[in-house]
Amino acid sequence: MRSGYLDAASSAPLHPVAREAWAAALTDGWADPARLYTQARRARQLLDAARATTAECLGVRPDELTFCASGTQAAHLAIEGARRGRRRESVVHSAVEHSAVLHAAALGPAVEVPVDRLGRVDLAAWSAAIDPETAVAALMSANHEVGTVQPVADAAAVCAAHGVPLYVDAAQSLGRMPVPPGWSLLTGSAHKWGGPPGVGLLVVRKGTRWRRPGPADEREPGRDLPSIVAAAASLRAVLAEAGAEDTRLRALVDRIRAVVALIPDVEVIGDPDDRLPHLVTFSCLYIDGEALLHALDRRGFAVSSGSSCTSSTLHPSHVLVAMGALSHGNVRVSLHRETTPDDVDGFLAALPEVVAGLRKEAGV
């Protein structure tokens, strides 16, 4: 029962191609691909094919791609590796990067670049923040909480003028939208596009000064061969469907944006047009985000929230704060290939009642 699952941005349901590829690779690819006997060579072939497929999907060379154990690990390696490779410490990043990027940046000096009300980075401030002493500059392809697409090409031009590598966290856009050229480092996460959990991608373009942090070890950080094979197969499958899915999901998100905006005292957040195809976020005045999530869950709808009461730290989402957007009563809805118009209609029928009920309880 998945019809009310509307949190693809946390983890998309497994694509059927991923399931098939995973099972096949578990049968044929259980041996250590570094060994020299028949079973190992079979595993090696699967790994090489997965790397070639993934590289082709990303438009990069196979030897530029490293499989990691997660998108988080890939983000940490991108930033720490750039610091080591360039022998510089300062990291410039937008205020709305994923927390994995912020945590890695915070291991050393870091400069945060503000965003506008739509969540788009301030390019003038970006230009002012970057200088030749910058180790790496981090700008995501599109925001994971509000969907706003970032001006990657313009940001890359600024970086190139200073000889600074641009790192793009493309976790939310891979398999959905192409990444503009000009970047030096890129990361992704398979379970965001319908691959299995536990596979991250790190791409380091040729000519980028990058040294792997941690102990010297020839082993690739991503070791789960069946999941890697499933990630590669599903990325190819998802890209083949991407054009049609883009149109279909954009229309559903447009419908959500329009209907939600009719509920009194609700703010729809993020760029209405230049955005991810599958994701929409809004905040409802006077509503406790945790109560809202539980009320929707009881009606069978799974969504996420940036409200402080839903976070382990009890702090509101840094993305919403950076945008100056209302943070309480916040809901992020993110769709996937199995989401139907009926699922969306069911959610849109339930939401106004839930919001009205919670406001009544709060006495407003």
Place this chain on the structure above:
Amino acid sequence: MTIVIDCLGQRCPLPVIALAKRLPTVAVGDVLRVLADDPAAANDIPAWCRMRGQEYVGGHTVNGAPAFDVRRTS
């Protein structure tokens, strides 16, 4: 004239609800000061003012407590 409401210890959205209930009772042009230590208040009180067309005067500290001033404009 400044009226103070004490929302210390209350979690969001309670300080914003208190602000919304109380502001209509002050005169247009007067300032309502909300004392609130929830980490979301510093963000959500200005956001409420923007959504409801009221003036956010600013945030400061009163006797060690975070305070947010809102002027009723309509």
